[in-house]
Amino acid sequence: MDANERRDSAKDVDRAAPDTVEQQVDADGGSQVDQAGRDVHIHAAVDGQPMDAPNGRVEARQVVNAFRGEATNVVEAGTIYGNVTFGSGSGLGSVGEGSAVPVPAHRVVARPELSGRVIRALTDESQDDMLAVTGLCGAGGFGKTTLAAVVAGDRHVRDWFRDEVWWVTLGEHVRDIELASKVNDLTARVSGVRTDYRDPEQAGQHLGAVLEGRRCLLIVDDVWNEAQLAPFNIGGLSCRRLVTTRISSVLPQNAVSVIVDIMSPGQARAVLSEGLASTGGVDWQPLWALTGGWPVLLALANRQVQTYARRGLKVAAAVQRVAERLAAKGPAALDPKNPAQRRLAVTATVEVSLDLLAEPDPSRRTRFLELAVFTEKNIIFQQTLEIYWAYTGGLDADEVEQLCLDLADMSLVQGYQHGQRPMLWLHDVMREYIRFHTDADLARYHQDFLKSYRRQLGIAGSE
Ligand SMILES: Nc1ncnc2c1ncn2[C@@H]1O[C@H](COP(=O)(O)OP(=O)(O)OP(=O)(O)O)[C@@H](O)[C@H]1O
Ligand SMILES: [Mg+2]
Structure with missing residues (x-):
C-alpha cells in the first residue's frame, strides 16, 4: 500500500x-x-x-x-x-x-x-x-x-x-x-x-x-x-x-x-471554563494573565472555580475570587493540600526541576531564585548576571554562561538567546512562582543586586 x-x-x-x-x-x-x-x-x-x-x-x-x-x-x-x-x-x-x-x-x-x-x-x-x-x-x-x-x-x-x-x-x-x-x-x-x-x-x-x-x-x-x-x-x-x-x-x-509552551488565550479559556455552565459575560482576562497560559495552573484554577461555583458563587464571582487568591499568594496558591493529589500541583512540578538543577551544587538553586529580582517582562542580560552572580555566588563569566545554558536546557527559563548580547527571560508565571517562593529573601536579593552594581562601579557600601 x-x-x-x-x-x-x-x-x-x-x-x-x-x-x-x-x-x-x-x-x-x-x-x-x-x-x-x-x-x-x-x-x-x-x-x-x-x-x-x-x-x-x-x-x-x-x-x-x-x-x-x-x-x-x-x-x-x-x-x-x-x-x-x-x-x-x-x-x-x-x-x-x-x-x-x-x-x-x-x-x-x-x-x-x-x-x-x-x-x-x-x-x-x-x-x-x-x-x-x-x-x-x-x-x-x-x-x-x-x-x-x-x-x-x-x-x-x-x-x-x-x-x-x-x-x-x-x-x-x-x-x-x-x-x-x-x-x-x-x-x-x-x-x-x-x-x-x-x-x-x-x-x-x-x-x-x-x-x-x-x-x-x-x-x-x-x-x-x-x-x-x-x-x-x-x-x-x-x-x-x-x-x-x-x-x-x-x-x-x-x-x-x-x-510545548504557553497556551493561546482561546485554549486557556477552554481549560478554564471546562465543566462550567453559564460562562457568558465572564471576564477571563485576569485569570489568563495570572496563570500565564500554563496548562497545569489553568487546570488548577478551573478546579477551584468549579469548587466555588458548587458552593453557590456565580461563575463570574468565582473567577474573580480565584484571580484574587492567585494575585495575593502566587501560582502555588491553588495547589491541592491532599497528599494524594499533590503531584498535580505547581510546587511539585517546579521543584522537581529545581532539585535537578541543584544536584551538582545546591547553590545553583539560590542563583535561580535570585532571578526573582527581575520584574515583569524583563529580558535578563547575561552581562547583568555576570555582575549579580559574581557578587552573590562568586561565579566567573564562564560559570554564569554555563548556568544560563543549563537553565535553558532544563526549560527553567522560557528562552535563552545567545547572540551578540546573550539574554534570557523567564515565563511570567515562573517569575511569579519564585517571587512568592523566595518571600522573606526577596528584600535581601534586591539589596544584593544593588550592592553588586555598587561594587562594579566602585561605589562604597557594597559589602
Ligand atoms: N491540551 C490540554 N488540555 C487540557 N488540559 C491540559 C492540556 N495540556 C495540559 N493540560 C493540563 O496540564 C496538566 C499538565 O499537563 P502534562 O502532564 O501534559 O504536562 P507535561 O508538560 O507533560 O509536564 P511534566 O514535564 O511535569 O511531565 C494536565 O494534567 C492537565 O491538567
Ligand atoms: Mg509529562
Whole structure:
C-alpha cells in the first residue's frame, strides 16, 4: 500500500467512525474534535477492563489490545487515546503502585498548531531514517504528555503505524534495573515473550531486535537524561520514536524538536471554563494573565472555580475570587493540600526541576531564585548576571554562561538567546512562582543586586 492509498484508507476508517465525542475541546471550548476534524471517543483499559473516569465519560467500546500481565508500566497507546492523564515522576495520576497506565481525568483542549507539527514529522513519507526521533520539549506542566497522547490517538497516526503505537513512561528517578525492567516490559508487550535483563543496554538491544522490521511508533514519556533514552533508541530501524522531555539536550542531534509552551488565550479559556455552565459575560482576562497560559495552573484554577461555583458563587464571582487568591499568594496558591493529589500541583512540578538543577551544587538553586529580582517582562542580560552572580555566588563569566545554558536546557527559563548580547527571560508565571517562593529573601536579593552594581562601579557600601 503506498502513501496515498494509506491516506485514502484512513479516510474510509474516518467515515466509518462513530460520531460521539469526548476527547478534545477546540480552542474556543466549543465543538469537540480531533486534529482531522473528527469526533473522538475516550478509551482506556486496565487489564482489559475499561476504567471508570471520575467524570463518567469513558466508554467500554473499542477498547483494544488490553494487556494482561505484570507489565503495567507500559501501555499500548492505541488503547488510551482520549481523555487522559498520565503517570510520571513529576506528573499526574497513575493506576496503582508502579503503574504508569494513563488515567482519564481531564478533557483535552486541542492544540493543533503543535500536534499538527508532531504528526507531520512522525508520518513524513520523505523521511527515510525511521530511527528519527521527534521530541516534545518544554517546562513542566505545559502539556507535553497530554500532547503525546493526543498524537498517539490520532487516527492518521494510528493508520500510518497500523495501530502499533507503544507507550512507556519513565520519570526523573528511573535508572539501572528499574530502567531495564521498563524496557523488558515493553519488549514483552511487543513480542509476547518476557525477558529479564538487568542491564538497560542489553535490554535495549533485545528490544531493538524485537522491533526490527515492525513499522511502529514508540512513545517514551518523561525522559530526564540521555542514558534513559538510550535503550529505547537501539536498532528497530523501522520504528519511529516520540520523546517527551524537559531537558532538550537528551534528544539526538537530528531530532525534530517541537517546543510545548504557553497556551493561546482561546485554549486557556477552554481549560478554564471546562465543566462550567453559564460562562457568558465572564471576564477571563485576569485569570489568563495570572496563570500565564500554563496548562497545569489553568487546570488548577478551573478546579477551584468549579469548587466555588458548587458552593453557590456565580461563575463570574468565582473567577474573580480565584484571580484574587492567585494575585495575593502566587501560582502555588491553588495547589491541592491532599497528599494524594499533590503531584498535580505547581510546587511539585517546579521543584522537581529545581532539585535537578541543584544536584551538582545546591547553590545553583539560590542563583535561580535570585532571578526573582527581575520584574515583569524583563529580558535578563547575561552581562547583568555576570555582575549579580559574581557578587552573590562568586561565579566567573564562564560559570554564569554555563548556568544560563543549563537553565535553558532544563526549560527553567522560557528562552535563552545567545547572540551578540546573550539574554534570557523567564515565563511570567515562573517569575511569579519564585517571587512568592523566595518571600522573606526577596528584600535581601534586591539589596544584593544593588550592592553588586555598587561594587562594579566602585561605589562604597557594597559589602
Ligand atoms: N491540551 C490540554 N488540555 C487540557 N488540559 C491540559 C492540556 N495540556 C495540559 N493540560 C493540563 O496540564 C496538566 C499538565 O499537563 P502534562 O502532564 O501534559 O504536562 P507535561 O508538560 O507533560 O509536564 P511534566 O514535564 O511535569 O511531565 C494536565 O494534567 C492537565 O491538567
Ligand atoms: Mg509529562
